[in-house]
Amino acid sequence: xxxxxxxxxxxxxxxxxxxxxxxxxxxxxxxxxxxxxxxxxxxxxxxxxxxxxxxxxxxxxxxxxxxxxxxxxxxxxxxxxxxxxxxxxxxxxxxxxxxxxxxxxxxxxxxxxxxxxxxxxxxxxxxxxxxxxxxxxxxxxxxxxxxxxxxxxxxxxxxxxxxxxxxxxxxxxxxxxxxxxxxxxxxxxxxxxxxxxxxxxxxxxxxxxxxxxxxxxxxxxxxxxxxxxxxxxxxxxxxxxxxxxxxxxxxxxxxxxxxxxxxxxxxxxxxxxxxxxxxxxxxxxxxxxxxxxxxxxxxxxxxxxxxxxxxxxxxxxxxxxxxxxxxxxxxxxxxxxxxxxxxxxxxxx
Numbered sequence: 001x002x003x004x005x006x007x008x009x010x011x012x013x014x015x016x017x018x019x020x021x022x023x024x025x026x027x028x029x030x031x032x033x034x035x036x037x038x039x040x041x042x043x044x045x046x047x048x049x050x051x052x053x054x055x056x057x058x059x060x061x062x063x064x065x066x067x068x069x070x071x072x073x074x075x076x077x078x079x080x081x082x083x084x085x086x087x088x089x090x091x092x093x094x095x096x097x098x099x100x101x102x103x104x105x106x107x108x109x110x111x112x113x114x115x116x117x118x119x120x121x122x123x124x125x126x127x128x129x130x131x132x133x134x135x136x137x138x139x140x141x142x143x144x145x146x147x148x149x150x151x152x153x154x155x156x157x158x159x160x161x162x163x164x165x166x167x168x169x170x171x172x173x174x175x176x177x178x179x180x181x182x183x184x185x186x187x188x189x190x191x192x193x194x195x196x197x198x199x200x201x202x203x204x205x206x207x208x209x210x211x212x213x214x215x216x217x218x219x220x221x222x223x224x225x226x227x228x229x230x231x232x233x234x235x236x237x238x239x240x241x242x243x244x245x246x247x248x249x250x251x252x253x254x255x256x257x258x259x260x261x262x263x264x265x266x267x268x269x270x271x272x273x274x275x276x277x278x279x280x281x282x283x284x285x286x287x288x289x290x291x292x293x294x295x296x297x298x299x300x301x302x303x304x305x306x307x308x309x310x311x312x313x314x315x316x317x318x319x320x321x322x323x324x325x326x327x328x329x330x331x332x333x334x335x336x337x338x339x340x341x342x343x344x345x346x347x348x349x
Contacts, residue, residue: 055097060108062136064124068115069137070107073100076343077143079134080107083152083178085267086260088114090248091241092151096328098336103343108137110157112263114252122262127270131161138168147343149173151328155308156180156271159279162288172290173339176298176325177308181278184304191301195230202226215254215261221246231325233297241326280311290315291342293335295323316342 055072070089080096082089088109099105109116111133112125134157138146145168150158155177162169179185193200203226206212211219225242232238249257271277290312294305296319309317318338323331 060137060140062111062133064129065111065116065120066118067111067133067137068109069140071105072097073103073105075103076147077104077106077141078147078149078173079137080105081134081148081150081154081157082107082110082113083150083154084113084260084264085110085153085157086113086257086264087245088116088248088260090114091244092328093244095332098332099339102340106137106141108133110263113260114248114256117252117256117259120259122259122266125263126266127160130157130267131164134161135165135168144168145170147171147173149175149339150177151175152325153178156279159283159308162286163279163282166286166288169288171343172288172312173293173342174290174305174308175293175327175335176295176300177292177305178300179272179304180283180308180311181280182272182275183278184307185272185277187301187303192230192299195299196226199226199229215257217246217249217253217257220249220257228325231299232330233295233322233324234330237324237326237330241329280307283308283311284313287313289342291338292317293320293327293338294318295320295325295327295330297322297324299325 055070058069058071059066060069068088078099080089080092082092089107092107097105110130111117112120112122148158148161148169148171150156150173152175155174156179158169158172158174159180162172179188196203203223206219206223206226209219212223221242224245228238228241232241252260290309292305292309292315294300294302294317296302298305302319305317305319309315318334320327320331320334323334327335
């Protein structure tokens with residue numbers, strides 16, 4: 001998940017705007033729903049499953065543009081929703097492909113992002129169009145109901161889709177979930193500013209600079225090096241992530257970056273910038289089996305994942321030990337194990 005530029009106000013203004021929300025949240029008693037796992041082997045010992053398997057790439061024509069699709073593996077289908085929301089699917093690779101030894105993975109770039117940006121007018125992209133695109137992908141693969149796996153912002157999109165089409169979702173896997181309410185966003189913003197310390201002001205200056213505003217890939221990379229510094233536990237994982245992101249920004253170029261940023265602004269206005277935004281009461285009645293995966297070193301406060309898991313009547317929360325915001329990269333074995341156990345438990349019933 002990305003903190004949009006509108007979040008970078010002065011700390012004094014932020015304290016004034018969110019103090020009441022933080023006090024209300026602090027008053028909540030958070031029940032412990034966590035499962036701690038043993039420490040895993042160092043990141044260098046990890047390798048993607050089936051690295052020689054070829055992925056199939058294609059384009060799906062939808063109203064308003066073409067969606068880039070990438071599929072790999074065999075078995076039960078899982079549609080994967082990337083985060084950002086101004087990123088594309090590339091930062092998830094190759095680590096999440098480990099699941100392809102057991103599942104048919106369907107990645108796509110959300111409209112106006114990555115390789116789904118050609119000919120797209122950012123002003124035409126909305127939460128409704130993102131939900132319609134996801135439904136078009138489900139129909140394209142002839143899936144009556146589907147497993148949705150969202151990471152970060154992708155968990156918000158997964159929940160928004162499930163609320164509109166509950167009969168079309170069999171299971172939800174919400175990995176490192178982003179805030180599902182305005183109150184939880186305020187909780188994150190306060191914790192985030194504290195974790196960044198002096199880097200918060202430096203990041204604000206980069207965002208205000210002419211190169212960043214023009215979509216310069218190097219300026220954008222500098223911003224995200226600061227943004228994600230507290231998000232991962234190990235420096236090696238952090239550098240791997242940043243190398244992927246820098247490559248993606250260079251590939252996008254300024255035009256692609258600005259389009260994705262404008263799309264993000266649209267989505268923010270429909271969700272987190274609304275004072276009354278709150279999915280938690282609404283997801284309580286979904287009845288969809290839900291696995292929430294978080295890390296004990298995620299830069300999101302633990303309460304955010306706990307609130308989502310608690311709100312879903314069938315929610316299961318797993319907190320991976322020694323893991324940050326990119327669980328698929330930092331703790332891939334634990335992610336694979338728990339997704340397998342969760343999805344197979346349905347088959348055994």
